[in-house]
Every structure is written in C-alpha cells, then in structure tokens.
Amino acid sequence: MKLRTFSCCLQIALLLAVSELAVTASADVKLPNVLGSGMVLQRDLPVPVWGWADAAEKVSVSFAGQTKTTTAGDDGKWMVKLDPLTANSSPARMTVTGNNKISLDNVLVGEVWICSGQSNMEWSLNASLNGKAEVSAANHPVIRLFNVPGHTTSPLPKETGAGSWQVCQPRSANGFSAVGYFFGRRLHLELDVPVGLIGSNWGGTRIEPWTTLAGFESVPELSEIAAQVRNYKADTKVGGGSPAAIYNSMVHPLAPFAMRGGIWYQGESNGGEGVTYYHKKHALVNGWRQIFQNKDLAFYWVQLANFQQENRHPAGGDGWAKIREAQTQALDIPGTGMAVITDIGAANDIHPRNKQDVGWRLAQWALHQTYGERDLVPAGPLYKDHKVEGDAIRLTFQYVGEGLMVGQKNGLKPTEQIQDGTLEHFAIAGVDRKWFWAEATIDGDTVVVKSADVPEPVAVRYAFTMNPAKANLYNKEGIPASPFRTDRWLGPSEKLKWTEVGDDLPPKSVSGSSTTVIFQNKAGQKVKIFWVEYGGGLKLYGELKPGGTRKQSTFANASWLITDEKDKPLGYFRTTPKVGLAVIPKR
Template sequence: MRLWLAGLIALGLPLTAQPQAQAQDKPIQKALLADMFRDHAVLQRDRAVPVWGEAKPGETVTLSFGSARVTALTDATGHWRADLPPLPAGGPYVLTAATGTAKQTVSDVLVGDVFLCSGQSNMEWNLKDTIGAADQIATSQNNTLRMMTVQKTQAFTRQSHFAIPTEWQIASPATTPNWSAVCYNFARDLQTHVNVPIGLINASWGGSKIQPWMSRGALQKLGGYEDGLAMLDAYAADQSKAAQTYGQAFMRWWQASKGPGTPWAVTPRALSGWAAAPDVSRNFEDWGVKGLSDYNGPLWYATTVRLSAAEAKQGATLSLGAIDDIDLTFVNGVAVGYTSAPPEPRHYKLAPGTLKAGDNVIVVQAVDLWAKGGMFGDAVRELRLANGTAKPLQSGWHYWQPPQNVRQPPTAPWDPTGGMITLHQAMIAPIGPYALTGALWYQGESNTGEAAKYEGLMAGLMADWRQQFGPDTAFLLVQLANFGAIPTAPVESGWAGVREAQRLAALNDKRAAYAVTIDIGNPLDIHPRDKLTVGKRLSRAAQSLIYKAPLSPSGGVPIEATRANGQVTVRFARLDGALKTSSGDTAVRFELCGEGVGTCQYADARLAGDAVVLSGPSAAMATRVRYCWGDSPVCNLTDATLPVSPFEIEVK
C-alpha cells in the first residue's frame, strides 16, 4: 500500500480514488469486459474513453468508474460499448461492469497517457539484454508505469479477443527485465517531464515486415496486394492447395530473377551434382563447411524415396522435423507446404496422386534469416503412407547453395512476419478502440528490399491505425540505425532508402515525428544494445510533438538546396543551436548526385550558420544532395543536441 501511494505522491496525482473492491459480488461465466480491461490497466486521460465487451443479447450493461456511471444496451450479437467521460490523471480506481445476472470488477486502474509500442525485434528486445540493464532494472519500481505485452500470434480472420491471455504489469525489478527496452525507456524518461501515469501496450514481433501489421482495407487501398490477399484466403480454406498456388508464384519469381535451372524439380540423376549433407539433425552452420558457417539465406536440401506402384497410389504425410527459419517444400516438383516457424516440426499432407512409382524427389528450400539455419533436431523424418508404412528420411540428403541473385525469395501471404494482415488481425484488432495518446513504431529492417514502397506503406499504416484508435493518435517512428557495410564510396542502399522513407513519412504528417539513431547502431549487429538513448530520443520527440515543449523533435531538417556560384547550399531548420561536427573539422559524407543511379560523388562541405555549402566537380550539374547515405555510414553533422538525420533533397 505505501509503495503505490508514494509513487502517486511523487507524481503529484490525486488520491481521491474509489476504494478497491475486495472480491466480485458473484462469479461470472464469461468476462463482460474486453481483454484490454484487466487489473492494473491504465486508461487515457482528458478524453472520452471507449469501454466495450460482451453479454447476453438485449441486456443492459451498467458501467461504473469513480463517480462516472454509464449504461449500454447489447446488440443482437451480445456486443456492447459505452464511453466514459473524460477524467484527469489519477487513480487508483475500480472499473465495474454489471448486468442483471453478472458482474465483473477490474481493480487498481489508473488514468494517464497510453502508448502502443510495435514493430520488429528492436522494439521487442528485452530490457535485460541491453547496455546498463542491471541499473535500469534495479531502479524500475514504479506503480505509475505499466505495460501489457501482447503475445505473438497470427490470425486469418479479424479477432475481437487475444488468442493468448494478456495482463497489465506494474513496473518493478520482477517485471521489467522482459519488457520492451525501447518502450520502457521511452516512458521512464517521459515521466520525468510529464507528470502522469503511463500505460504501455507492447505488440511486436521480431523479423516482421510492415504489411502484416496493416489491415486488409489498408492494403487494398494501397493496391498491388490483391493476389496475395486472395492466396491468403485460399490458405485459410485449404492449406495444401494454397501451397501449390504459392509454389507457382515462387517459380515465376525465380525465373524473373534469372535463377539457375529448376532446383525444386531436380531429377535423381542431377541430384548427384549436389553436395552430400553431413547431418540434417544439425544446423548447417555447424557442419564445418566453408561458406556456410556464417551464411544467412536459402539452402536447398533434397533426397529421394523409392515407392512401388501400390505405395505410390496412396496419400501420405511428409514429416521433416524443425527447419530454421522458413521452408518451402516440394514433392516431385509440386509445392506441398510452406511454414515460417523455426521450432515447429513440419508435417505436410500429400493427397493421392502426389507420389509416383519409382524415385520420388523431396526438395526443401530452407531460408535462414539470421543466426542458425536449415534442418535441425532429432525429430523423426519420414514419409508415412496411408497404410502406415514409414519410409525413413534421416539420411541420404544433398544440398545446394543458390547464387546471390536468388537469396531473398518472396514470403507467402500467410507467413506471420513476411506476409500480410495476420498480425493486425490477431495482435492489433483485439486492442479495439482503446484510447491512446500515441504509437511508437520501430520497424523497417525487414522492408529494406522494397524501400521505394516504404513511405506509402508507413503513411498507410498510420492512417489505418488512426481509424481504429482515433484521428489524433500521434506516431513516433524510430529511424533505422547503422548496420551492415560501411561505405567508402557513394553507394545505393535499401537501408538508407527506408531511413529516408521514415523521415519523409513523419515530416509529411502533422501528428508524427521520428527519432534519429544513425549514430548509435552497430555495423556488426542488427540489434544495437543501446536502447536507453533510443527511448530518450523518442521521449524528446513526444515532448515536442504531443506536449508542445519548445524542442526540436528530431534535430536539424534540410529545407532547401540551392545552387549559386558553382556551389550548392543546403539550409536547415528545427536546429537546437548551431550546426557543428561531432568529430574532425569538416562535415563528411555529403554527396552531389545527378538523376540516375551511380551518379553520386562525395563533396567538400563547409559549415555556414544554419547551412552547409557544398563544392566539387559535380556541383554545377547536381540535381540531388544526399547526406549520410549507406547501410552503415560514418557521418558527423549535428546540432547542439542531436545528429542530423540522413537525407536526400532536390537541388533547385
């Protein structure tokens, strides 16, 4: 009791709360309140708060919260919704929903600001695995900071409930180690500037592209996703048939990408040209084969199984054990299954007619996204015929490593991280119209192969989520950190393209801002461990964008590039103090570019107040300026507080 009282007093919050209920008046068979409304929840302050749930059709639901009391009538399907009136920050309160036959009470509810944190692994990354974690965890006791973590799952139809139960947790050394580090550090820093409770909803999944987090309507509005959505619907109805359809699409991609031959249809004779797989119970990195010890990408496996005519007429189940990360499996040149779940054993049903008398070729494209890859584990690998006969597949495998141009195969629409809409339907839709202050988005690494689309996708996601959470929902984007090759000459870069798309998406949206991280990444690690600085920069962006603090949200922004006297001048706005360099006497990694690819050249840069003056052989003809471009560029332009973001701007 003293601990949470101390927390409220420290934040100056009102203590005139409804007494905590000791127990529910009567047990209920089914929760009246939606999944979001559980003990220790945080509701949004200073606006009407939607509350919803389910009861019997035609029942009246009475909702009580503090001194507020509202009613709602369930519709023909039993769903109801009521809006609580705006309340200032404070608590704890009790939220009660009651009908004539049931009652549900939610205790220890605070009112403050609520943020949704989403994206891929850098948002998911746990606090315990970051720099300075021990001290941050030890000092994390805070009754007014709470998080709900949505468990990872996908769905092929829009869900109103979470498949895996969720709970609100109070910040403490016992809970925060497994919290999203970026999300937690953002809120912890924000509370030193904004004196209210903060509720965090973490819905993130490592390796996920942006498309799975968007609704069907959002992708339809963007266009170009019709075939994938139709294939997704087909998969929900018949997985085997959908796998064949995806296999055909994969073959078209392979041919368009000028992939060599048709490895999915390798013949028994041609298979002798593939290398023998040392041990399919171990990841291929552990084989001791040169070129595979640190390889990420697809590796093709194949083996044969001989059947009699009678055996070939039967249906069967193909079991392959676990495969890291994604497999696309063929039998006799026909796709029979696709799974994206490393620890999940593969079991694919083969309809009668799939097999043939003589040698049947089983081919597996195993796509390793990071770390260990390929087949692994001691699971039984076999072809089990309908009559119960098992044909072992533990040995006799060969492998082939494809060339570079076909090492990024397209993912299936039902792939949880690389597909479309399924994470939205399972992890975002059940959040419902829960009132938010804003959303934090740290994602983009998995979309660097389609950087040209990302600005439109990001704008589409923001519009999509605002339809669910409200038109004033703010968005705080984390720009991709430096990772990968350090350029020594001007290069094209999907990573740089996504950074620019993130910058433009935020600048073109009056309710969005971004945090620059180009200086705090790790060229050798896609998961930089400094999540504290990321959180603080997101907090600064929120203070500026949402709470109207007199701060630049993201550092200097180029506003124009003009040519005069054989030089190009780039002027900046939103500076915190004068431009300067973080190292050396001159700014580096400015490029003057023409219209086409490969036309960029490094330029000499001179600081001039709020501008940078560029000179060089291409200054007279340049049509674009790029700064800090590449996967992991080393650049040094800052203002008094923040690094200047990588950018590209037209010369006028």
C-alpha cells in the same frame, strides 16, 4: 398418487433450477484482457469500455463518479464510452455490472501508448546497454505494462487475446520492450502522470502482417495486397509473413482501447524497399487510427540504424538507403515523427544495444508535438531545400534548433561538439551524374557543399548508404541529421528479357524489393500493360502509344504482360532488383 405428484414437482423444480443456472452462466458479462485490474486509462479522451454478454442484457459501467449504461446487441456485444477523465495516480475501482459483477482494481488515469514492431522493439530491457542496472532501477508504481504474449496469427480479426497489466517493477520490466520502457519512463518523469505501455512485437516480421485490411484499402498503390486479404476465410492458412495476419491476432483484440499514440521500430525485414514502404507506412497508420477510433492517434517511428560495413563509394544508394528515405518521406502523414539513430548502430549487430537514446528521441517527438512542449526541438536537422551558388550548393534544414554542429556520439554519453571538426559523408555530382566526396562547411544555419571535381554541381547526397558511420552533422541539441539526397535519379539499370507468349500467361508475380521499370514501346502499335497479380490475375496499368515510354514503380520478381489493343498477349517481362529497361520489340 401423492408420491407421484411430489416426484413430478421435484423434477420440474430441478429442471427450472438447472435452466436458471445455465442462463446465469451464459449471461456472465465478459471483458477483453486489455480491460483489467492495474490498467491505465487514457486521460482527456473518451474511453471505450466494451465486452460481451447475452443479447439484450443490460450492462452498466461505473468509474470515477460516472455510470454509463447500455444493452448488449443481438450478437452479445456491448460498448459504452466514459467521458474524458483527468489524470489520477491514486488507484481506483471500475465496476462492470450485468447479470454478474466484475470489479477492476488499482486503475489509474494517464497516458497510454502502444509499442510495436519487430525485434528491435521487442528487444528486452535486460538485454539493453547496462541492462542489469536498468532493470534493478525499474521501480515505477504508476507506470503499468501490458505485454501481448507469444507470436500468433489469424486470417480474420480476433476479438479476444491474452495478456494482463503489471505494475512496473524489476520483475515485470525485465522482459519488456527496452525502447518502450525508456520512452514511457521519460514521459512519466516529464509529465508527472501515470503511463500505460502496451507491447505487441514479433522479431523478423515485415510491415504488411501488422497492417489492417482497411489500411491497405486506403492506399490505391496497395490494392493487390488488399485483394489478397479480402480473400481470407476462417480456414485460410496464414503465417508471420501474411498481410494483416499479425494485426488480426496481436493488435485487433486491443481495439478500441483508448490511447494517445503508438511508437514503431520496424523496417529491417522490408530493408530492400523504397517507395513501396512509404505507401505501406501510410496504410499502417491509416488502419490503426481507424481501428482505435482516433484520427489524431500520434505515431512515431525509428529510422533504421547504421549497419554492416561502410561503403565508401560516394554515390551510395546501397542497402537501407532507400528505406530510410521512405521512412523520412512518410513524415508527410500528419501527427507523425521519426527518431534518427544512424549514429548509434553497430556494423556487426543488427540489434544496437543502446535503446536508451532510441526511447529518448521518440519521447522528444511526443513531448514536442503531442504534449505541446514547443521549446524542445523534436529532431535533428532534416533536409529542406537547396540552392546552387556557382560551384557550390547551399543546403537548408528544418529543426536546426540552437544551430548546426559537427558532433560525435559515444555510447550513452551526450553528443559532443567537435570544435573545428570536418563534416563527413557529403557527396556531390554534376549533370553527368558522377559522384565525388565533397567539402562541406557549416555557414550559419546552412551547409555549403562543393568539390574541385564538380565545377557545375546539381545534386548532393548525405549519409545515403547502408552504414554512414562517419556522418556527423548534428544540431546543438545533440540529435543527428537524417540521411538525404537532393536528386531523384534512378539507380543502376539493366535491360529486361522479353519473352514471347501465346495463349498461356506468364508466371505469377512474387513480392520482392522495390524497384522501377521503364517501358519503351518499339512495337509499332499501341499496346496495353498489365501487372500479373500474386494470384495470377491481370490488372491493367495503362496503354502505351508507339514510341512512348512509361516509368512504373514495382518490385523485383514482378511479371508484366504486354498485349495488343485487343488484349492478345504479345510477351512479358520479369523484373529484377535493378531498374529495368523493358523494350517492347517490333513483331
């Protein structure tokens, strides 16, 4: 009897012990990878620290004399926010305590930036100009690097990801983003504080996969993409081109890590777009500012470099001209800036090796606008306004700095002023919209443009082409002017084919390069205009009275269905990359 009682007690004790071990194991406090030893925390802002534990588990975070305590929610998630910290280059320890204790060592406080985009941001330090020497010199103990590894996607936002913080030294800097490194190095040297750089990049990607659902929803023109993302399920198959899919896997696990801002080098894969890229840039910035819980998150991007053979037709408008224009127009987003690099590209290489100037020019924006160094001119001349003066047009600019000049950039050398040089790549046109190369001269802080072929000018274009290799307007700070045009004329057009339909709908739209369609109603009756969505649904864009016209931004390979007032299908148009003239015929 005693033996049986002892056996029962032993079994109960063992069960209790195992149960306690199981509870302890399941209750371990866990942190995301971005919160780790060696990290840099953002100074002067509240610092979120978050993770997972058992429901109702008490969690405490201690750092720099602060202790913040919270309780995990029913879903096991918890978060505290440290009060703003001052910069600190001395390694410190953070402890996170629940049923277990985590110690994070070698933690600094300074400035944190995310560096993101496609291959030109991903381009490694060792492959940049003078890469071997740059890597050898990359010993900066208080610069820390966090690289999101691999190229991964997800249909829904992921809470965990991979990566770890590394001290900046040749081994860790070797494969890190060259643009990110040169940007961060300049910030560290100028500000004399630790700098944390987070790299999340994927070559060959478009902007849409990096954008959040909330970002798409914030821009009415992108409602169809938002609808597509809202329909994602856990088992939806997505890839590197799927909207929000890269963000979900390679950015969301980082949020809401406190940071000062982001730098962005992307656009080649959206190179055929114009105004649609402008809308997508708004969506990207809006979404990231929301997810990182910082409405003032600084955001600086790189305008696409000159590339491919030079087009010597004065009208320009080819290749990347319109996406550069969209990148410039997106500067209407507060707290943003753009590094112009149309002077350091290569005709035969989409990956310019000179990443030093790219990082330097991005840092110029950050130092001026984010860190208040107002004596620095953040950019080259940016078109502001124009005035017709007889047979000439006078142009005015922002960011003139110490004055305008004819310049020349060679490799990593500072821009050289060309005394008595001639400005290149200015074109001028009259009301007939025929373009001619123009004579352009610097007059104080303005440029005067004229041509004997255009006695009554109305518009000017500068460097408005895929490869404006000879463009040479700079300010005396050595930063190039951004390409621009003063007109808003549409490009080459073509009449679109009208296809009659019965009860069957036209083909679904397929995303393509941005363009414009002009509807002309000659049907003799009021009609409705519907866009055929990617999934085949219909979205009403408006009605058109007999004899009326409507200009609509769209993209190549879009289908537009025309119905009568009672929604009876009449016919459809399929757009092309050219401006489309969509004449609705009389039946």
